[in-house]
Amino acid sequence: MPNQTRDLSFADDFILAKLVEDVRDYAVEDAVVVNISPNAMITGEEHPAIVPAWKSTWLKGGQIKSAERAAILKVRRATNLGGCMFRGWDWLGNRIKSFPRDTPLFISSQDEIGTVSTDPLVFTNERAAPGSPQTFTLKLNLWWSPGDTDCFIHNEHPFLETHTQIHGSGRMQKFKLRDETTIYEDVVMPVGYSHDPFCKKKKK
Template sequence: MPIETLDIAEPFFTIRLITDERSYRVDDKVILLNLSENPVRIRKQSLGALQSAVLADTVAKDVTHAAVIERFADYDDEDALMARVRDTWPSAFDVRREERLRGIGHYMSPKTWVGQFGFTLYHSSTVPLNVGLHQEHAFCPVPGFREVHTQIMGFGKMQQCREKDLATLYLEELMAPGTTHRPMYDDEGNFPWHQFETITPSIFMAVEMLPEGATPPEL
């Protein structure tokens, strides 16, 4: 199926997975995240693996595998939209029961797996979020697990530290709508101490990737 629609972000956004499309027309603003090792071509430029951008009124070519987020730019009142999200999605703590998520405004959509890729949206309402530095991902304890995040609304920063202490920060990437941070895992899927921190209330998409042969965990 070259185009598959995910319903995890409805009724707020529409997410489509594009597979093996030589030419994909974009009219209104969308965020396109390239999930393939093969570059996606936009006019005379390209998006490499796990790179994303906001596109509008253009054609994406040679789309081997990509996620497209629609309708993120349709809201004049983002605060009102995020209030509706909080009324709809459960808190991440209630779903995942991780102690670092207790007592903060952090909400999550349903999760879905398509092949080796898992998709979830998160809304972080607390500023600062203080979500907590972490290396392990208890919700997906599969060797070789990888993950990136794509900003949809609001602004934040992805922080990496040498130790479980923000004083050891060594790399920080700003996150704006359409941005995906650079992969931070090594060849074995090991992560540094890291966290997402809000600058403003935010919504972002997490994309989890399993090595070939691994089975997605129970939802």
């Protein structure tokens, strides 16, 4: 059945967050839509457009013509949005002992939304044609930090990851060393933007 919809676990009075599966002719009044699939999402009616795999766009009075799976996200109350820690969000330092004690970075609950079969090397843009698909569990969560927060330089990930900006403006940055003076790439993140994955598949 098309357009199977449910709230994501981190939806609340401040944030609209829905998961839609088998998406067909789904109207979006004003929200960021994220293509959570290795296949293209089609948007629009008279002028169809493609949202590539794992990418996103900001629709206003628009429509998702077709998609396997999409997240619909919008901050509907910005005032006191930063009080997320009082709404069940966790400070990252509670999970990572080495995390800087003075960094205000918070994570929402994580919603396990299903599985996907994809080639990790295609996900990381290390090759174009799928060769060795693997099955992965899909998990979604939100992050919050105030402006000008250093969200911790790191180069290890046991999972594939990308980010979508849904409020304010952000940055994804690359450094030669764990030192902010060694920055060599700065990706600006406006609302509705999903960056290319930073991670690479480690060779065995």
